[in-house]
Amino acid sequence: MPPKPAAPKHVIVDGSNIATEGRSKPSLKQLNDAVMAFIQDHPKAVITVIVDATFGHRIDPKEATAFDKAVEHNELVTPPAGTVGRGDGFVLSIAQKVGASILSNDSYQEFHGQYEWLFDEGRLIGGKPVPNVGWVFVNRTPVRGEKSRRAIRESLPATDKPGRGVAKVKVSAEAMKPMPVPKSLPPGAKLPAKKVESSKSVNDILPFLQFVEKNTVGSVVIGVVESYSSHGAYVTIGDVRGYVPLRLLGSPPPRSAREVMQLGESVTLEIVEIIAGRRSIDLVPTTKSVSEVGTKSKKKTVGKKAAPAKKVVPVKKAVAVKKAAPAKKATPAKKAAPVKKVTPFKKATPVKKAAPAKKAVAKKIATKAAPKKVSAKTPVKAAPRRK
DSSP states (O other), rough: OOOOOOOOOOOEEEEHHHHHHHHHOOOHHHHHHHHHHHHHTTTTOEEEEEOOOHHHSOGGGGGGHHHHHHHHTTTSOOTTTTTTTTTTTHHHHHHHHTTTTTOOSSOOGTTTTTTTGGGGTSSSEEEEETTTEEEEEEOOOOOOOOHHHHHHHHSSTTTTTTOOOOOOOOOTTTTSSEEEEEEOOOOSSSOOHHHHHHOSSSSSSHHHHHHHHHHTTOOEEEEEEEEEEETTEEEEEEEEEEEEEGGSSSSOOOOOOOTTTTOOOOOEEEEEETTTTTTEEEEOOOOOOOOHHHHHHHEEEEEHHHHHHHHOTTTOTHHOOOOOOOOOTTTTHHTHHHHHHHHHHHHHHHHHHHHHHHHHHHHHHHHHHHHHHHHOOOOOOOOHHHH
């Protein structure tokens, strides 16, 4: 089995060509699958994806949101308007500048006279999706045809101008045709908020509102890595879906999100942006603790909840008890002060003076006791005298 060729260091992906392979219209999902498969085969390669200026108008409208976001984060690059060759020249010029290989099934026949290195081994890579297998990538050689032969002839030095050995770089008339000017703004431009609102939302409205009610920018949550994309990774946080862009995964950012996080892994993330129009949530890995943030928020909420308890003056307003003043108006009990005026009992000091009565009783008892003693001496018959 022959050894595998050395992995290319830098690869320029002709996104428009790969996204249209086997299809009539380009697919952003197919392009993303191809790039992710190539990264898996060549994890050390640096990837740059180029698409033409009309790419965003030809894809499925459901993919417009993801496309706009990828262009905004410079994960997809579009050429300037009017580029010669409808973007092919832009791809070739970048590859020549950095000495990169090109991932495309195009042969670029119109440029064979200008870029001879296209025929060098390993400079052109082809790829096709194979059923039940996935994407397969192989080195290929550009196909020569009538356009190629014409481009090579036109690049040869002119015989009528001796002394000039430098070949003139010429491009075929077809390649020189200007790109069609789109009627609307190019995909890479900043679009008004209305267009963002009209695009398909990332999350359903109910789970999104429940999440935003409990979490704000700066909150720390736990997410599970769901899938990778060419420009970041998607995570699930309960019933909502979040997005972790490559630009926030490091400085400089990694080539792929798979270098930082694994599928199914639970990651601690901090919310950096919530876009209500698209119901999307941007996050970044963090070392902050969810418990610390949770306790702080609980303390704040407890303080806030304590206030309503104080405001629960409805109990105070339940002064129905105070309104039960009719009981107080039942002052007849107070008018029963005559009982208090019945101080004669207090003035009934005669009771105190009744003490002599007690003494008198004692004296009477003494006197009564005396006759008993007298009767002991002699029987006194004075009783008849009293009669």
